[in-house]
Amino acid sequence: MSLDGLTLAMVHEMSRRSGTELTARHYELIEFTHRYHERHRVGPLLPNLRRHTATTHEELESLFPFGLHSLYTWVGVPIQSPHHGCKPLVTIDVEHPREVYMDHSATTELRPEVLDCMRPLLEGDQSFGNPGSSTHLGRMAFEAVDTARAQLAGALGVRSDELVFTGSGSEANNLAIKGLLLPRLRSGVHAITTAIEHSSVLEPLRWLASLGLELTELPCDRNGLVSADDVRAAVRPNTALVSVMAANNEIGTVNPIAEIGEVCRAAEVPFMVDAVQAFGKLSLSPRENGISLLSLSGHKLHGPKGVGALFIDGSLELAPLLHGGGQERGLRAGTENVASIAGMGVAAKLSSIEREHETVRLAKLRDALLAQLLRVEPELVVNGSLEHRLPHNLSVGFEGVDSGSLLLSLNAIGVYVSAGSACHAGAAEDSHVIRALGLDTRRYGVLRFTLGRRNDEEDVGYVADHLGEILNALRGEDRRLSA
Numbered sequence: 001m002s003l004d005g006l007t008l009a010m011v012h013e014m015s016r017r018s019g020t021e022l023t024a025r026h027y028e029l030i031e032f033t034h035r036y037h038e039r040h041r042v043g044p045l046l047p048n049l050r051r052h053t054a055t056t057h058e059e060l061e062s063l064f065p066f067g068l069h070s071l072y073t074w075v076g077v078p079i080q081s082p083h084h085g086c087k088p089l090v091t092i093d094v095e096h097p098r099e100v101y102m103d104h105s106a107t108t109e110l111r112p113e114v115l116d117c118m119r120p121l122l123e124g125d126q127s128f129g130n131p132g133s134s135t136h137l138g139r140m141a142f143e144a145v146d147t148a149r150a151q152l153a154g155a156l157g158v159r160s161d162e163l164v165f166t167g168s169g170s171e172a173n174n175l176a177i178k179g180l181l182l183p184r185l186r187s188g189v190h191a192i193t194t195a196i197e198h199s200s201v202l203e204p205l206r207w208l209a210s211l212g213l214e215l216t217e218l219p220c221d222r223n224g225l226v227s228a229d230d231v232r233a234a235v236r237p238n239t240a241l242v243s244v245m246a247a248n249n250e251i252g253t254v255n256p257i258a259e260i261g262e263v264c265r266a267a268e269v270p271f272m273v274d275a276v277q278a279f280g281k282l283s284l285s286p287r288e289n290g291i292s293l294l295s296l297s298g299h300k301l302h303g304p305k306g307v308g309a310l311f312i313d314g315s316l317e318l319a320p321l322l323h324g325g326g327q328e329r330g331l332r333a334g335t336e337n338v339a340s341i342a343g344m345g346v347a348a349k350l351s352s353i354e355r356e357h358e359t360v361r362l363a364k365l366r367d368a369l370l371a372q373l374l375r376v377e378p379e380l381v382v383n384g385s386l387e388h389r390l391p392h393n394l395s396v397g398f399e400g401v402d403s404g405s406l407l408l409s410l411n412a413i414g415v416y417v418s419a420g421s422a423c424h425a426g427a428a429e430d431s432h433v434i435r436a437l438g439l440d441t442r443r444y445g446v447l448r449f450t451l452g453r454r455n456d457e458e459d460v461g462y463v464a465d466h467l468g469e470i471l472n473a474l475r476g477e478d479r480r481l482s483a
């Protein structure tokens with residue numbers, strides 16, 4: 001077998017997700033595709049695949065969930081597909097290449113201060129205690145977790161005992177939703193959310209809806225904003241939860257959280273806010289804004305991955321997702337991830353201290369990026385409100401190009417961004433957020449730039465300088481392929 005370990009693992013994961021049982025013929029086709037792509041990078045893959053493996057369109061459709069498209073994307077080949085829209089990348093010559101990371105809403109690098117705090121908790125024989133043990137080692141570990149809880153509580157202006165550490169932002173969202181609604185499901189409850197929430201909010205709610213929850217999914221307006229009036233109008237006597245994200249992860253739009261909180265307070269309905277993207281960028285006082293549940297994630301704040309937290313207003317009662325040893329006040333069993341929790345505490349403290357200064361700097365840089373992109377592409381479309389928006393986010397649409405191709409072409413010159421669609425298990429999926437905005441994603445390729453601590457004006461110039469050439473090359477390639 002000629003597949004490297006990583007590609008093989010990817011193929012297995014994709015086949016598992018799509019329920020495809022892999023046969024020798026699957027492997028033969030996958031290996032040829034992988035080998036050919038490794039050798040030629042960009043080229044007429046399909047005719048060669050046909051010639052060398054004697055495959056047909058019908059065979060590919062019968063073997064892979066999305067036929068040719070799955071075959072290519074499973075081994076990491078960006079492709080031209082008439083049906084599913086993932087197209088090839090272009091490579092341009094760059095005189096002075098540099099690495100520009102503008103994908104901070106996807107994840108962030110560890111800050112040195114965070115690493116400094118985590119390191120002693122990970123190495124040596126004085127730092128491995130179990131926080132649940134009353135020995136000296138245990139007490140040291142407990143203290144590390146306790147300090148992080150106090151740091152997070154300080155940053156949010158809540159009590160330490162209102163915070164539960166989890167294994168991710170997704171888990172915090174799941175705990176809030178299932179922990180609150182599952183025990184009440186039998187009494188026939190209703191929940192309100194929005195069409196632009198993160199999947200870790202939408203999916204648990206839709207799963208509960210399959211078990212009997214009444215669920216209202218509110219739309220956003222053309223600016224990507226949710227309306228407090230819509231929330232008010234949707235509240236019913238049996239509404240048990242309103243869940244609206246503080247800021248959207250794709251388009252960065254900032255919802256009127258204080259107003260929605262007021263609606264929830266008046267209706268006496270618990271208000272949950274996914275603040276994974278907003279923390280460190282907006283002031284988020286749960287007390288002032290009528291928020292009863294608020295979720296956070298470490299790796300969006302220059303903290304570690306695999307740690308999150310949920311604020312739970314003292315008056316709310318939740319059931320745990322994980323039962324066991326009674327950690328985290330019985331709400332999240334499992335020995336605590338001490339080093340990561342400590343890292344998240346430091347990251348949260350630093351980002352709240354630096355928030356005011358850093359958000360002004362980021363907004364200026366983002367505006368400069370937009371101004372320069374507009375010079376390159378005057379027709380570009382900005383997705384979502386510019387006024388009610390996270391300071392570091394710029395989501396834009398380019399007419400007549402594929403977002404996957406743009407993403408990969410930029411990546412080929414060292415630029416990291418996100419696209420408005422992703423090829424999952426072989427199908428190019430439109431983003432539900434971009435769809436909710438009403439943008440025609442067959443016409444526009446969407447890119448999300450999210451700036452961060454280390455970005456500067458030179459990074460902005462580098463992206464703007466080369467994007468025009470990439471757009472021209474992609475449009476030329478498109479014309480060539482369709483000729």
Ligand SMILES: Cc1ncc(COP(=O)(O)O)c(C=O)c1O
Nearest residue numbers: 168169170198249274276277297
């Ligand atoms: C808005 C939002 N909520 C939740 C999450 C999930 O966080 P985590 O990656 O820690 O599971 C993300 C991650 O991208 C997000 O953007």
